[in-house]
Amino acid sequence: MRRRRSQMESLDEPRNERRSGPIDRSLPKTILVLGATSAIAQAWMRLMAAEGASFFLVARNAIHLDSVAKDVATRGATAVYVEAIDLDDISGHVALLERAAAALGNLDCAFIAHGVLGDQAAGERDFAAAAASLQTNFLSTVSLVTWLANYFAAQYRGRLVVISSVAGDRGRKSNYIYGAAKAGLNAFLDGVRNRLDREGVQVLTVRPGFVATPMTAHLPQGPLFVTPDHVARDILHAIEHRRDVLYTPWFWRWIMALIRVIPEWKFKKMDL
């Protein structure tokens, strides 16, 4: 009886190995980018275009999207498909993702970059403004990842790269609505990774600090700001090394570790 069980276990092992598959360290060749007009996404796409990747680009501003697509094509992309859609409209997600997978043949990677900083003061006054931020920064991404997670799990490979933020590490008065959306996203992605790692799928949560993009153009640009190119290079490195959570630049991991350990009695009196 004991012997028989060990035979069954040994029969199971190779199947489990196949399920996980060999670790895929190759760069993705077929890439879906959601929020493709984001400055960070554009910087990363330029790196991937130079590698000859094919793209399906999604953004809501059709004119901006066309100029981004032309730029990616001239930088070496093998093929570029575009679709203009507002990602807040969750009812269109499944059909959109099916079209993207069909156009590219298959998906190696999905890169989710859309987001809004939102108006914190408006959200404090009016729940509708807070809900709009949660819709864009959290719910729409949850909807996209739900489909993509099942797609990648079915093929036992793939890379899911989602831009979150250090703002999700601790709520603070200046942007806790945005921060709450990103915190929810971080927890959601932790769970998706815990589910998909054994299927051979990389789930990379990107947590940038301050990046000089249109989103932060209204803020004074202090010494902690970096360029989208800096963040894009860090993301590429994290993809190549199959990282789980990327703080970019690296020092934000330690800044946020310090911020998280400040006791609440002290934190609540601070102006952050």
Ligand SMILES: NC(=O)c1ccc[n+]([C@@H]2O[C@H](COP(=O)([O-])OP(=O)(O)OC[C@H]3O[C@@H](n4cnc5c(N)ncnc54)[C@H](OP(=O)(O)O)[C@@H]3O)[C@@H](O)[C@H]2O)c1
């Ligand atoms: N910049 C930073 O300091 C910073 C720090 C941490 C995290 N992040 C995150 O990084 C990601 C990229 O932002 P970014 O810095 O590159 O800023 P960005 O250039 O302003 O990009 C944001 C993009 O999101 C798109 N978007 C917003 N709502 C959308 C919707 N409903 N449907 C489709 N697209 C939508 C915007 O499109 P439109 O042009 O049409 O509005 C824009 O292209 C975001 O998730 C952001 O939260 C940024």
